Amino acid sequence: MSNKIVQKRLVTLQDVAREAGVSKATAARVLGSYGTASPEMKEKVLNAARVLGYQPNELARSMTTGRSRTIGVIVGDIENPYFGQAVRGISEVASAAGFDVILANSGEEVGREQAAVQVLLGKRVDGLIITPASMSDIQHLEAVQRSGRALVLLDRAIPKLKVDSVITDDKAAAALATRMLIEAGHRRIAYITATASDDPIYRGPQQISLTTVMDRINGFLAASAAVGIKHPEQYIRLGASRQGASGRIIADLLSMPHRPTAILASDNVVGLEVFKVIRNLGMSIPADLSLIAFHDADWTSVTSPPITVISQPVYNLGVESAQILIKRITGAVGAPKRLVLATELIERQSVGAPPAPQDDEKKVKSRPVAKAVAG
């Protein structure tokens, strides 16, 4: 990591002033569009600037004004189209309001998130929009607040932190999806999430570090309990992140003696993974297994069958959070807002009745699995 950086000397305000034969202050007034200046002065200065190819140094500008007209955005994974859409929403609002956006990636790791916060605060962003990687490790977020910079949480809330947040109604959404599966006749429903965990088995809330995940699990459990399903939590699986463990987790789940007959996939990446595993196992959707996934990713509408999804207003999540942030930056005061956007269940064709008539719970004599696996 060499440090030698070569950079040509650029045209400064002073240069322009000299060329135009006016003082630095006058040139600054014209070029910075503030204060007063006579038409002739403007003419001269603008001309000189054009001739020299002057370009203001925003760094210097920000340094004196104390504001950078820049907002920092930290997301879990830029590559995930989910965040891509949110970022587009943010960008559009920001640039319409004359703000620039600096984007950073946390890879869903608190450490990298902290580093990113440092960097962005160092660059003196006027505010931050963050998709926090954890709801417990939050000193760096408190530091943001202490520094007086605006902060908005996107997609995930942090109960302990009094801060504006824009989220979706995860609990309601999960409950709705669960009810839909229950109404189709399912009693053994699996819930699979990517949330990092050493242990794929769900043992309790203390394993979960994200409100989204917790809320969804709660919605799932509540809807299950409402119809008297016993131990719905036994089919919850964690850590189905990226290619790695997910295949095994899902395969294990499906080879249980009382295997689940439906799966709720907690995000589109997991959903895609689940879909592939199911297909590789030679099972068919929804005949053998029903599937509902979070996030209306583009792939979900072109599979056979297309997948029933919980569509999240993620573009609007971006828009709203940027609007709130910019209001704060420009002086809005008041208690932190928590904006909850509604989700929508888009019915497609991945939900059907559970496969065989099969005794549930108690005195079940499990019969041999009939399915042929094609390979």
Next chain:
Amino acid sequence: MSNKIVQKRLVTLQDVAREAGVSKATAARVLGSYGTASPEMKEKVLNAARVLGYQPNELARSMTTGRSRTIGVIVGDIENPYFGQAVRGISEVASAAGFDVILANSGEEVGREQAAVQVLLGKRVDGLIITPASMSDIQHLEAVQRSGRALVLLDRAIPKLKVDSVITDDKAAAALATRMLIEAGHRRIAYITATASDDPIYRGPQQISLTTVMDRINGFLAASAAVGIKHPEQYIRLGASRQGASGRIIADLLSMPHRPTAILASDNVVGLEVFKVIRNLGMSIPADLSLIAFHDADWTSVTSPPITVISQPVYNLGVESAQILIKRITGAVGAPKRLVLATELIERQSVGAPPAPQDDEKKVKSRPVAKAVAG
């Protein structure tokens, strides 16, 4: 767009120096890790910094050093996973080398690209990685070079501009895909691209503003000509951008008297659009129509049938461009490099023989297609 921005005064180097009872210069040496300082001084300063919660102002730092350790990236569309992957490649190389990334979106419009360049140069980025929206409108890129800042083009070259670029072998890739379709028996092959155009019909190279598009069309035409296909260009269609026109364009194409029997889709967004239209038309792939798409997007592997694609090393495109850029920033000199990465044809199941025995060109009596299609 209000301008009032409230910001608490932050802890400065001067404050730390005062607290530690040393000079500003000494505090700066300790906190900036340069020059020399005795252990006791370090101790005192570090302690004071911790107590006050000091955080260096990178703006001020950049201003004096003249370098910001930041690189600007301008892509056509953040939301497109294609660019998402490239950006990840860039980010990883950049942060490993201690550089930050500022991301901007051009929406594939030259005007917005120019504005973004202004903004980023204003923020004094040390270098830029750009996916240029046009190969002809390039004054702003020449301005970047004149300013002495490093510049690397990603994915698309600009022949007139002497500048480092990292691209893929588009012509070869298109030719390979075309040959594959030809070998499967196709003679009427459509090429559909998203490139903006008022007129969806291809009339000549002057309509095309991107090397990628041009190269691919050339590869397509060359491979077609090589086996004596007459007027292959009649099936080229432009402007199939986003939801808008694409549906009509594709439907028109397929309702021609001698409709094409295969389609080459120029990127994954167009490919997805094509897939949906085909399905809505009730046609089946590959029985009625074969399809090959550029970019191995995730949806292509889960459709029925999965789509044969030209896989582009887009993550590596990002990695390589960032490496070249950083080398330039840190002083590397020499003629501009043009790095061409290889693509790969991933065969899946969307290519088959053309459908019905149907007279082709002149008096060819095409023989019945032997392949059985399982559906």
Next chain:
DNA sequence: TTGACAAATGAGACCGGTCTCAAATAGCAT
């Protein structure tokens, strides 16, 4: 004609760092 006031302009401080340079101190050989 003169005074009062508004508009235009310039001089220079300032933002928060880096970095040069000179002064102060320490270490060591003679």
Next chain:
DNA sequence: ATGCTATTTGAGACCGGTCTCATTTGTCAA
């Protein structure tokens, strides 16, 4: 003890803007 060099420290200029304040010029009413 003395001189010489190496190390540590502080003072202050500088980066390129913004912005305050004083000065100059112009306008108009009394």
